[in-house]
Amino acid sequence: MYDYAHIGNLRTYIFEDLLRRALQFNGYKVQHVVNITDVGHLVSDADDGEDKMEKGSRRSGKSAWDIAEFYSTAFMADFRALNLLEPATWCRATDYLPEQIGFIQTLEQKGYTYRTADGIYFDTSKQDDYGYMARLDRSALQAGVRVAVGEKRNNTDFALWKFSPPEAQRQMEWDSPWGRGFPGWHIECSAMSAAHLGAWFDIHCGGEDHIAVHHSNEIAQTQACHGTRLANFWMHGYFLQTGSEKMSKSGGDFLRLQSLLDQGIDPLAYRYLCLMAHYRSQLEFSWDGLQAAATGLQRLREAYHRWPDGGVADEAWMLRFRDAINNDLNFPRALALVWELVRSDGEAAACKATLRAMDEVLGLGLAAWQPGSFEIPEAVTRLVEERQAAREMRRWAEADRLRLAIKAHGFLVEDTASGTLLKPER
Numbered sequence: 001m002y003d004y005a006h007i008g009n010l011r012t013y014i015f016e017d018l019l020r021r022a023l024q025f026n027g028y029k030v031q032h033v034v035n036i037t038d039v040g041h042l043v044s045d046a047d048d049g050e051d052k053m054e055k056g057s058r059r060s061g062k063s064a065w066d067i068a069e070f071y072s073t074a075f076m077a078d079f080r081a082l083n084l085l086e087p088a089t090w091c092r093a094t095d096y097l098p099e100q101i102g103f104i105q106t107l108e109q110k111g112y113t114y115r116t117a118d119g120i121y122f123d124t125s126k127q128d129d130y131g132y133m134a135r136l137d138r139s140a141l142q143a144g145v146r147v148a149v150g151e152k153r154n155n156t157d158f159a160l161w162k163f164s165p166p167e168a169q170r171q172m173e174w175d176s177p178w179g180r181g182f183p184g185w186h187i188e189c190s191a192m193s194a195a196h197l198g199a200w201f202d203i204h205c206g207g208e209d210h211i212a213v214h215h216s217n218e219i220a221q222t223q224a225c226h227g228t229r230l231a232n233f234w235m236h237g238y239f240l241q242t243g244s245e246k247m248s249k250s251g252g253d254f255l256r257l258q259s260l261l262d263q264g265i266d267p268l269a270y271r272y273l274c275l276m277a278h279y280r281s282q283l284e285f286s287w288d289g290l291q292a293a294a295t296g297l298q299r300l301r302e303a304y305h306r307w308p309d310g311g312v313a314d315e316a317w318m319l320r321f322r323d324a325i326n327n328d329l330n331f332p333r334a335l336a337l338v339w340e341l342v343r344s345d346g347e348a349a350a351c352k353a354t355l356r357a358m359d360e361v362l363g364l365g366l367a368a369w370q371p372g373s374f375e376i377p378e379a380v381t382r383l384v385e386e387r388q389a390a391r392e393m394r395r396w397a398e399a400d401r402l403r404l405a406i407k408a409h410g411f412l413v414e415d416t417a418s419g420t421l422l423k424p425e426r
């Protein structure tokens with residue numbers, strides 16, 4: 001947590017929330033643990049480079065501890081704004097130093113570690129199946145090494161503990177049996193999950209970028225320390241992309257949830273956008289796509305609130321819905337079903353109860369919604385769609401007339417390189 005979460009990160013947390021809700025819908029009890037990396041880690045996966053937290057501290061003039069606190073709080077606020085269910089446990093890496101040190105000591109006793117000038121490393125050659133989940137070809141990796149591995153024995157070896165010498169003192173460092181230093185960035189996950197879920201648990205999630213290195217290393221550590229697998233299932237959310245590239249903090253150019261709010265877009269419209277793509281496909285971000293999601297969400301809210309209360313959820317619809325989400329979380333299909341329901345000629349109160357039951361999983365908060373600051377009047381939505389169509393047919397005069405009509409309702413449209421934005425005129 002050295003910066004705000006971007007909406008790419010949040011896509012992964014939305015996917016995890018949908019998974020949790022789907023499991024609960026199927027009657028499972030879920031013990032959900034979310035970790036917060038509030039300790040500084042090095043910019044590169046290769047255990048070198050600059051410490052991200054120290055870098056943030058220099059940039060902002062705040063202490064590394066204050067930065068971690070500030071961005072963790074901001075992340076939790078985003079989490080709630082997206083209707084993500086509160087985990088059973090939030091765990092922060094800095095609260096688990098004894099567990100991490102104890103974990104490394106066990107690895108040391110079992111002969112999996114070695115010492116270099118800059119830290120304690122895990123020897124991946126001690127495990128025949130290292131990297132199996134990512135299908136890593138270790139011999140090819142080793143043969144293809146272009147960069148110096150320094151004192152590392154194998155290029156896939158990774159730091160468990162890094163020393164901080166007096167000349168490079170850091171704000172976040174701790175005493176350990178190996179000297180003053182800080183944990184490598186993989187160990188926190190194995191140590192914290194063992195503390196809360198046991199060494200071997202059911203499902204481990206994360207983004208696709210973590211398959212090759214981070215998750216391979218977590219598996220290696222846990223197998224070495226506890227002699228068990230780490231998780232029965234691994235599920236990875238695919239990237240939110242911009243311009244065909246992963247949105248990333250270190251890339252510098254990223255959108256936060258606040259960036260959407262600044263454009264008058266409800267955070268739940270972003271949740272809706274994520275429902276429109278399968279978690280195992282990459283999603284290319286565009287303002288047009290987000291605007292379409294905001295319109296879809298608004299229409300759904302209005303449909304829900306038009307219906308009367310007092311009905312009972314329809315089992316046949318719920319079965320079809322269950323089939324969709326139980327088919328590897330096919331939420332695009334589930335959303336299509338929702339619209340089929342809205343357009344159906346079913347009994348209105350039953351439709352409302354059915355949609356409400358579906359929303360327990362979708363998490364769009366339909367029942368709780370009240371017309372408020374994010375309400376886009378039906379007339380404006382229609383005008384925006386007409387203007388979009390006029391622009392597509394290059395009827396510029398008509399598009400300009402529609403822009404003025406939208407303005408008369410108190411909204412501004414802005415055409416940017418990545419699409420059309422709608423925001424309230426304040």
Ligand SMILES: Nc1ncnc2c1ncn2[C@@H]1O[C@H](COP(=O)(O)OP(=O)(O)OP(=O)(O)O)[C@@H](O)[C@H]1O
Pocket residue numbers: 006007008009010011012205206207208209210237238239240241246247248249250251
């Ligand atoms: N563009 C993205 N789309 C979806 N998930 C992402 C994206 N970028 C990161 N994630 C996931 O978000 C979670 C938090 O990631 P992390 O804090 O490492 O952020 P990051 O943006 O990758 O940071 P950095 O760019 O500095 O590496 C992880 O599960 C990660 O896999």
